[in-house]
Amino acid sequence: NAGVIQTPRHKVTGKGQEATLWCEPISGHSAVFWYRQTIVQGLEFLTYFRNQAPIDDSGMPKERFSAQMPNQSHSTLKIQSTQPQDSAVYLCASSLAGNTLYFGEGSRLIVV
Amino acid sequence: GQQVQQSPASLVLQEGENAELQCNFSSTATQLQWFYQRPGGSLVSLLYNPSGTKHTGRLTSTTVTKERRSSLHISSSQITDSGTYFCAMEPDYGNEKITFGAGTKLTIKP
Known part of the structure; x- marks a missing residue:
């Protein structure tokens, strides 16, 4: 069991460019969550999928953020026209229904 | 939306x-978890405890669901326990959205 895998671990992007973050959940887990962590805001819920279907994206900044889960083995978080305030650690987690949440190591995004 | 408040902040x-860490939440929870994060590290699940008392090693968590609170007790703290502890809850009204508290930063001095 390799755990939740996130790539890239670090990404530096210029303001206005696009950033795509990848997450491979633990095999067999039915739920995938995305969170964003900053010192100021703490851990913010972004969105989650159950059995690949988007269930709740209430935490997503609507205009530039999008998330997909095209198959059970990976999910992507895409940020268009990145802004400095998007700089954060983006965390992906997976779980079985109603069970412990397992986090990946995170993707640190820096927008310059 | 649901809120999770942790105390103390540090x-x-x-x-x-x-060490005694507290967590209070605004709605009844079906899921209550405690996580640990070392500076620069990822979140590691410590205990999954939606109700009652659970132990693992030097950690004890007690969750009183109807009072919407949970605690994490760390006995005989060690320097390596230093880090931030988060409480996270999932409400019981059908939404699986898991909300985190702001965390308690624990520093253990020699």
Whole structure:
């Protein structure tokens, strides 16, 4: 069991460019969550999928953020026209229904 | 939306002392978890405890669901326990959205 895998671990992007973050959940887990962590805001819920279907994206900044889960083995978080305030650690987690949440190591995004 | 409040925000103890961390949440929870994060590290699940008392090693968590609170007790603290502890809850009204508290930063001094 390799755990939740996130790539890239670090990404530096210029303001206005696009950033795509990848997450491979633990095999067999039915739920995938995305969170964003900053010192100021703490851990913010972004969105989650159950059995690949988007269930709740209430935490997503609507205009530039999008998330997909095209198959059970990976999910992507895409940020268009990145802004400095998007700089954060983006965390992906997976779980079985109603069970412990397992986090990946995170993707640190820096927008310059 | 649901809210999770943790206290204290920070705690400094001497090695060997016991730590008591508190978590209060705004709605009844079907899921309550405690996580640990070392600076620069990822979140590691410590205990999954939606109700009652659970132990693992030097950690004890007690969740009183109807009072919407949970605690994490760390006995005989060690320097390596230093880090931030988060409480996270999933409400029981059908939405699986898991909300985190702001964390308690624990520093253990030699």
